[in-house]
Amino acid sequence: MTSGWTDLTNELACYLQKEALEIVLLLPAMDTIEANPAAQYCAQQYNCLLPLGQLRLLEVILHLPSSISPADIEAVRTAAITSALVWQKSCLSQNEDDQTDCYYALILDIQLNSDDIDVNANNVDNSSHQGVVSQRLSHHFSARYFKENLVLLDASDSVQQLQIFSWQDWHSILTTVQTPCELWRFLGYQLKHLKPQQLEHSIISHPSDFNSEQALLTQFMDSDFLFTQAIMVDNALIKYGMQDKPNSALVTMKLAQKNNSTAVQIYHQHMQQASTLWSQLSTQMIDLVGEKFTTSDEEQSTASQYSHWQQQLRDESLFSRHELN
Structure with missing residues (x-):
C-alpha cells in the first residue's frame, strides 16, 4: 500500500479494513495537458x-x-488538493455517526515522464509506472505553504483537517517513526501545528519549527510524544501493583530528552534497530503461520482471529519493541 516500501508500509497492510478503492477526482487543471499521453493520474x-x-x-x-x-x-x-478536500468531505458525510477517532491524509506523488528529462537532476528520483520509467519530482509542504493557502483548508477546530504530504515527506515519516502507534501520534502532533494560531506562531516566532516536514518530524522524535503510550502503561502497571517502580530505561530516556543529552540519538538508534528486528521476526512468524491457512469455508471463521493476532504483533510501540528485544 502506498508507493515506496518500508517496514511500516508492510505493517500498515495488516490494518487494512478492505482492499484499496480507486477514486475518481475532478482535476480541471489537467485539461490543458490532457492531449499528452504522459498526463495521467491515479488515486x-x-x-x-x-x-x-x-x-x-x-x-x-x-x-x-x-x-x-x-x-x-x-x-x-x-x-x-482541492479534489482531495471534496473526497474528505464526502468521507466525513458518510461516516458522521462514527465516533472513532480518525485522521485524513493525502499523499501526493508527482512523477514526470522520463523523455527529455535530466536524470541527474537533484530534485527527481527514479520511479516506474506500468513499465514506463519516470522521475519523481521532489516537492514539499511547509508551514508557510499552509498559511498562504489556508483558504483551501477548513481551519476550524470542529472539523477534522486534511493532512497533506508529498511522497518524499510521507516516505521519510514512515522510515523514521517505524510503528503504527508512532505514526498515529505523529499525525496528532502535526495536526496541532496546522491550527491557525500555531501556524502564525511557527512562522513569526519560531520560523525554523515547521519550515519543512523533516524539521517537524525531528521535533516530534525529540519530544515527550514519543513516550506517551509507554508512560501510560508504566503508570498503570504501578497503579495495579504489577510493578514496584517506574521502568528505569523509560526514566533514563525521558531525562535524556528533557536535558537535551547527546545520548538521545543513541537511544533513538537502539529503539529503531529493535523495531526493525521486531518487524522482521513478526513477518517471519506471520508468514510461517500463514502457510497453514487456506481459503476453505471451514477456516474462514478463524481468519478474523488470525488478522487480530497479526495486529497484536504490530501494535508494539518503539519503546516496547526496545524492551521486548
Whole structure:
C-alpha cells in the first residue's frame, strides 16, 4: 500500500479494513495537458483501523510530461488538493455517526515522464509506472505553504483537517517513526501545528519549527510524544501493583530528552534497530503461520482471529519493541 516500501508500509497492510478503492477526482487543471499521453493520474483510498483510531489515506499519483511548466505543475497540484478536500468531505458525510477517532491524509506523488528529462537532476528520483520509467519530482509542504493557502483548508477546530504530504515527506515519516502507534501520534502532533494560531506562531516566532516536514518530524522524535503510550502503561502497571517502580530505561530516556543529552540519538538508534528486528521476526512468524491457512469455508471463521493476532504483533510501540528485544 502506498508507493515506496518500508517496514511500516508492510505493517500498515495488516490494518487494512478492505482492499484499496480507486477514486475518481475532478482535476480541471489537467485539461490543458490532457492531449499528452504522459498526463495521467491515479488515486487510491486506503482505510486502516489502527490501535488508536481510524486512518484514511488518499494516495494520488500525478503522471505529467517532463516539458510541463512549473506554473502548470502547481496548478495541477492545487487541483489535486482541492479534489482531495471534496473526497474528505464526502468521507466525513458518510461516516458522521462514527465516533472513532480518525485522521485524513493525502499523499501526493508527482512523477514526470522520463523523455527529455535530466536524470541527474537533484530534485527527481527514479520511479516506474506500468513499465514506463519516470522521475519523481521532489516537492514539499511547509508551514508557510499552509498559511498562504489556508483558504483551501477548513481551519476550524470542529472539523477534522486534511493532512497533506508529498511522497518524499510521507516516505521519510514512515522510515523514521517505524510503528503504527508512532505514526498515529505523529499525525496528532502535526495536526496541532496546522491550527491557525500555531501556524502564525511557527512562522513569526519560531520560523525554523515547521519550515519543512523533516524539521517537524525531528521535533516530534525529540519530544515527550514519543513516550506517551509507554508512560501510560508504566503508570498503570504501578497503579495495579504489577510493578514496584517506574521502568528505569523509560526514566533514563525521558531525562535524556528533557536535558537535551547527546545520548538521545543513541537511544533513538537502539529503539529503531529493535523495531526493525521486531518487524522482521513478526513477518517471519506471520508468514510461517500463514502457510497453514487456506481459503476453505471451514477456516474462514478463524481468519478474523488470525488478522487480530497479526495486529497484536504490530501494535508494539518503539519503546516496547526496545524492551521486548
